[in-house]
Amino acid sequence: MTASAGDIAKAAEVLRSGGLVALPTETVYGLGADAEDPAAVARIFAAKGRPPTHPLIVHLGSAGQLDDWAADVSPEARELAERFWPGPLTLVLRRGSRVPSEVTGGLETVALRVPDHPVALQLLAEFGGGIAAPSANRFGSVSPTTADHVRTELGDAVDFVLDGGPCRVGVESTIVDTTSGTLSVLRPGGVTSESLEAVLGRPLAAPSATPVRVPGQHPSHYAPRARVVLVAPDRVAAEAALAQDQGHRVGVLLPASAPDTGIKAHAVVEVPGSMADYARGLYGFLRGLDERGCDLIVASLPPEADLGTAIANRLRRAAGPRQSS
Ligand code: TXA
Ligand code: MG
Secondary structure, X not given: OOOOHHHHHHHHHHHHXXXXXXXXXXXXXXXXXXXXXXXXXXXXXXXXXXXXXXXXEEEOOOHHHHHHHEEOOOHHHHHHHHHHOOOOEEEEEXXXXXXXXXXXXXXXXEEEEOOOOHHHHHHHHHHOOOEEOOEOOOOOXXXXXXXXXXXXXHHHHOOEEOOOOOOOOOOOOEEEEOOOOOOEEEEOOOOOHHHHHHXXXXXXXXXXXXXXXXXXXXXXXXXXXXXXXXXXXXXXXXXXXXXXXXXXXXXXXXXXXXXXXXXXOOEEEEOOOOHHHHHHXXXXXXXXXXXXXXXXXXXXXXXXXXXXXXXXXXXXXXXXXXXXX
């Protein structure tokens, strides 16, 4: 199942010739291209149906490459890189001269991370350069956490899929902006704010206090086909029954705290009580409810601490108003 040395060599060759490779990371699967090849980067946007102004993350093989891709790296940014890379942390930094503007959507900043997955790290080592990669899903939809999800979603639009098994973290990386003097979390993710603050020794700007400031941070994102409705944990069963009675095919993400006694719904997923397990399963649960034909998903938010913060953020966005374009 997991990619062989031959697969890695082939994937590196595809990247060198301007193609697209889907690669496993510890968070979600990415759709990768040579970050220094603007034509290859343009193919990413076409394959995803993503507007070209939405900046991409550049994946690097080690923290030692930081100064090749970014300029004016602050001591705090360097400390976070050294402490959390490889890992699910993306740092927004001043862009270095080798970063094409196609990657940054014209911004003067660049998002960088070193993924913590053996297959991704082997590919990065073999390829040598940076790999620009958004999540390997169609624009706005749920990120893939298995190679099968990628194949189902992108099919022939990707030249080669490296299979690294199911993703360990399951939600995307935490994005921290280091370019505006005060560090702020642009997207909660696999590294918790609590652990960032423990390393920095001071609080970060809260994610909810950060306004939408770059493309790619729309309210509706990470969304399954089914509409998502969020209610209080003790209202899940009643809301599901009501909607089912109204003729919906209701899928339920049942909180671990709620008893699964006679829930009236088309499909019920009992979510794990452990936030790490919930995060790992989240996108698969949403995809599964879509596949079972649900048109409405009733869910509640987990406690918003540690990894629960990232899960709640994705559920809110899944429930957000859908884009018309
Ligand atoms: O875990 C992850 O981060 C996954 C894996 C594949 O690494 N990647 C991922 O990429 O989630 P994507 O493209 O789906 O999300 C990248 C986010 C977008 O919301 C984008 O706006 C933000 O990163 N971003 C990229 N460059 C930025 C920049 N220069 N300034 C601010 N935000 C940026
Ligand atoms: Mg994405």
